[in-house]
Amino acid sequence: MGMIGGGQGSFIGDVHRKAASIDGLIELVCGAFSSNAEKSKASGKALFLPDNRCYGSFQEMILKEKELPEDERMDFVAIVTPNHMHYPPAEMALKHGFHVVCDKPMTLTLDEAFQLKSIVNKSGKLFALTHNYTGHPMVKQAKAMIANGDLGAIRKIQVQYLQGWLSTALEKSDHKQAAWRVDPKKSGIGGALGDIGTHAENLVEYISGLKINELAADLGRFGEGRVLDDDGNVLIRMENGAKGTMSFSQIALGEENNLAIKIYGEKGSLEWHQENPNELITRWLDKPKKIFTPQGFDLYPEAVTASRIPAGHPEGYLEAFANIYKNFANHLQAYLKGESVNAPDYPSVDDGVRGMKFIYASVESDKKNADWVIID
Amino acid sequence: MGMIGGGQGSFIGDVHRKAASIDGLIELVCGAFSSNAEKSKASGKALFLPDNRCYGSFQEMILKEKELPEDERMDFVAIVTPNHMHYPPAEMALKHGFHVVCDKPMTLTLDEAFQLKSIVNKSGKLFALTHNYTGHPMVKQAKAMIANGDLGAIRKIQVQYLQGWLSTALEKSDHKQAAWRVDPKKSGIGGALGDIGTHAENLVEYISGLKINELAADLGRFGEGRVLDDDGNVLIRMENGAKGTMSFSQIALGEENNLAIKIYGEKGSLEWHQENPNELITRWLDKPKKIFTPQGFDLYPEAVTASRIPAGHPEGYLEAFANIYKNFANHLQAYLKGESVNAPDYPSVDDGVRGMKFIYASVESDKKNADWVIID
């Protein structure tokens, strides 16, 4: 694995590295950790990388690694930069024959998303998008329960992703994480929408197996001087007629990382909370509430294999994130051996396009005072 | 107190009687428990009432009680019938000089609500609407915290009232409670909207001290053959610019009585759940989460006086309901002594009008495919 971005002080670069390393399947061999060559080398050194594998730009990395013997060069790149720097390295890496793992949202613009999809498809290379929350064992169980019809037809959905860290104007102090997120040049047309709204959208569609058909979005810009949304309230209608609400916010003061989902069917219902991820609460037409836990009872195989340790030993954010990398690595191994693997369970370039469509539909709806907009 | 409705088998009549009796301030002295005189007498007998105070109609009760000596006759009526039978007895009681406690939603139609308000105001009699959830000590604390500015300006609101008991077509079996609720002649133009949506609306406005300025409602009719909504998802905008979502449902399978509210301000936030009513969860800009409890620490007086027992002894639905009656009874005592009392804390005829406006605005919005409708 070669990393693009994620130098010293980066939060998400470190997460990607830890997630990639947990299962011992992936080794970090090089990086363009910063567009400043000195900084890149310093970051790489702290990661025990040799100087000559620490590059000053992603272009340099891709070109130089390409020249290395096949069994020495990186197999894939992990792109962990701000949104505006997703597409350029992804495009170049794919065109030079490298597989790609990319952070979300996939691109800066919807056009880029379409182009990237086209490039991925033409390249035949693997592409994973790190919608990491789908990696939790209890999310897998939720998805499997619905896919197997345990809940019956879905009628109602509530999903939310609430944070409070942008309640004050952090971006006006020297806070890099805040600064790029409120800057349309780096974030795109969505603020909280792209940063966390897309996780909510992805989680709903992943678990329910249903697409959002149309939405009506009322976005908020509460932080003084913000041009991008920092809050959103959305009505959603699913392709099967189910209805629901979505709410996301970075000004929900005091919330840490409150991603949660509730799905109600004709026969059963389920509820999951990211901050307490090792419980799946289920409700039934004529039975008491049942709580599923990782490595507990009555689980589907997808949930069992997504867990690494015995019941009662909590797994968290990194382990779920690691499941994206693990499934990607397993797919890559099969690919390299020329084996075909069916539907590997990690988010794809199509998920990335969905996310960008969701952002664009939401912004369009908001401009029309929350009129309905169809996501085709 | 004389009761109208609430005969044997009624759920809410029994609740009103228990709630009225807990504090020893109110005595049930008569009732028109059924429009069938025999049934009314049977119900009254089980309540230890003498035969001659059990009437076959509310008209009979009001007229006969009026003829009794003042110190013997009922002081007020409690109306616990289905919605279509709220206005007629309320009007007659007020016009004959009796005070009124009425279940919600206040009337069958918005016109009736306006008329009732006018009658109440002209009569000078007391009128209470049993939006019982505002009686919880931690709801009082929440309201007081916001009123005192502890949370700063409010930015975001989430409120929901989720039940699952109408997930199946109960109304097609012999289920009286279900039958009238899905029947527009008895319920009015709102189904879940009137039955529980109004509680959500009332709770938001009570706690936040803010009016809902406009809303966009997407109602669902999931139960086969239902003409009234059994589900709703609503965007709300408050008078101060705060935004939020409201969700209510009677087809949220497995939910029992999940009324919950979250309010986010610029300085603090709060969260309350009806099914666990003795906790008020608060979050702060730079302090750990704090949990308030009845008779615990740092409470406002309004919260303290709403609780009857020491900390850690859970109070529930009946005790909160009883607070409506207690405050009404105290007001009535003062009234009867000719004392003036400022702003007694129980829901008023104005709250009843708000509730009806909310129902009408929601239905109108839903008809226009969730266009915004202003509640004036």
Added chain:
Amino acid sequence: MGMIGGGQGSFIGDVHRKAASIDGLIELVCGAFSSNAEKSKASGKALFLPDNRCYGSFQEMILKEKELPEDERMDFVAIVTPNHMHYPPAEMALKHGFHVVCDKPMTLTLDEAFQLKSIVNKSGKLFALTHNYTGHPMVKQAKAMIANGDLGAIRKIQVQYLQGWLSTALEKSDHKQAAWRVDPKKSGIGGALGDIGTHAENLVEYISGLKINELAADLGRFGEGRVLDDDGNVLIRMENGAKGTMSFSQIALGEENNLAIKIYGEKGSLEWHQENPNELITRWLDKPKKIFTPQGFDLYPEAVTASRIPAGHPEGYLEAFANIYKNFANHLQAYLKGESVNAPDYPSVDDGVRGMKFIYASVESDKKNADWVIID
């Protein structure tokens, strides 16, 4: 009902009155609320009692009420005084033909307990002890599940009753509730032991259907100058070989009223918390955790009838307390009609004797440095 004790400022007297009144089966008709006749009358007046039914002593009340016509006089007395004043009025009331409801622990000494049992048995009158926590619907469900063998043979028990209100020397300020509880003349030989330890003991034996066979108690006296225990840690062995721990405290700082129990069997386990009484958590050999709720699914009839309102409407301390009174009142009605009723479900004089034996065994064990003492 005539009340002994429970004058103005009393906590538990008010609880008894509210609990007795909720179901409309019991009416307070007289009281000896204080040994000061003036205060007794003042208390009675606030409760809307006529002056001539407010007595200056329990002796006066019992004698005067006895002289009233049978259909006018009180049917039973409710004794809500500190411990040292339980036996004298109970004895006199029973000997004058009145039934008795008495607060716990039953008496000041074990000898009194034996005598009272003998008097109750000879009198043929009804006697109820208000171990109120056994009145919760989910406690009834727990008991029924074990009685029906759902959990298999019981192996392990944890029970605790933790409060923190005596963490500081409240008794040295003007705090009546604290003062008598730390005074052996009024409390007996047990402090926290009698006040709340007996509730824990009663709950264990009630739910499990098993007697504590022997115990080893390590009592603490943490409050400066206290002669009675304010904390206890106890090993218990049940009659069937199950083992466990009991812990009670009034210096568990910050705890409000944390009575909780966990029982583990060979086939299933259960867990209940008084501060969240409307959940019964159950665990199973090969099934996910199941949560029972009042009026929810798969309940035993004993649990269903102990609940007054639909699922999801929380019931609390007063409602559970009221179940003791309701069952007593129903028994009394049957008794007065000459009907025989099997095993009415409220705590009896035998439970009272068990409680006193538990106190004495614990104190004896503690004196022997936590040696085992058998409760015969």
Added chain:
Amino acid sequence: MGMIGGGQGSFIGDVHRKAASIDGLIELVCGAFSSNAEKSKASGKALFLPDNRCYGSFQEMILKEKELPEDERMDFVAIVTPNHMHYPPAEMALKHGFHVVCDKPMTLTLDEAFQLKSIVNKSGKLFALTHNYTGHPMVKQAKAMIANGDLGAIRKIQVQYLQGWLSTALEKSDHKQAAWRVDPKKSGIGGALGDIGTHAENLVEYISGLKINELAADLGRFGEGRVLDDDGNVLIRMENGAKGTMSFSQIALGEENNLAIKIYGEKGSLEWHQENPNELITRWLDKPKKIFTPQGFDLYPEAVTASRIPAGHPEGYLEAFANIYKNFANHLQAYLKGESVNAPDYPSVDDGVRGMKFIYASVESDKKNADWVIID
């Protein structure tokens, strides 16, 4: 790092490897994964190790690695075998100049523990014992709060470690994990006592900063035919006079991994649950309950540095385990550079001796029918 034990199918070996790798500070370079050379190689191969670094015995590994150039050979061994195989490899590794990380309980017998302590001290090598639960950020916060006097003098303690997986006689089926744990030759004189009781003992002493002075233990052997305890209930007295209970079990049916602790002081109290490790619940003399979270507010530095990701992103068992390795690795780096480091925060050989003393004291107490035994 060279691993001893932990071949294919091992649970804890995999945990150690993941925990050691998360932070990128430690690399697995060799292993004696099995005493069967074939199996060891197969296990190593799956871990991408070269054949020549996969040994058929720990003796072979230690001797062969010793012969490698210093910058190539392993720095330390990680011992992840059953209890009876802790001492022999630890002794040999230390005597050959390798540092040691060892699973708990430290040794098979108390004598071995004394000897190992002596060897560690003489060797001057580093030694870490993986009492992994002390690695949680909120455990660090708890320890720091008490050390800083926030809770005042400690009065009362409750600690428990409850599992249910040995509720049935798993050891009679082909269940390796169960088999060695109930076998005194491999486990030592303690069953649940050594396996999880020592974790409880270590956690109490770590957080409170107080030693258990004496204990009275009532052990159970509920599984048919078991000679070792599978359950225990213990009274404890701390060196400062605080009292408490400890409970551990592997027959607490349905419990997964319920390690929990509550500590009550004169000024404040705290509560922590391993299954929900990212909350530290605190209670106060005159303030509402406060909940601390990793990367939240008002934390001590020890808690902050023990967390890897922003607030609200749950960390779990592996991350806490990894903190033991991280602190050990940092200490080792300093050691190798000849720097001195004060009191590195990972469990030491002294903790290991404490654990063995605890086991022996408990077994002795149990034999004397739960008489008090002092842990010197």
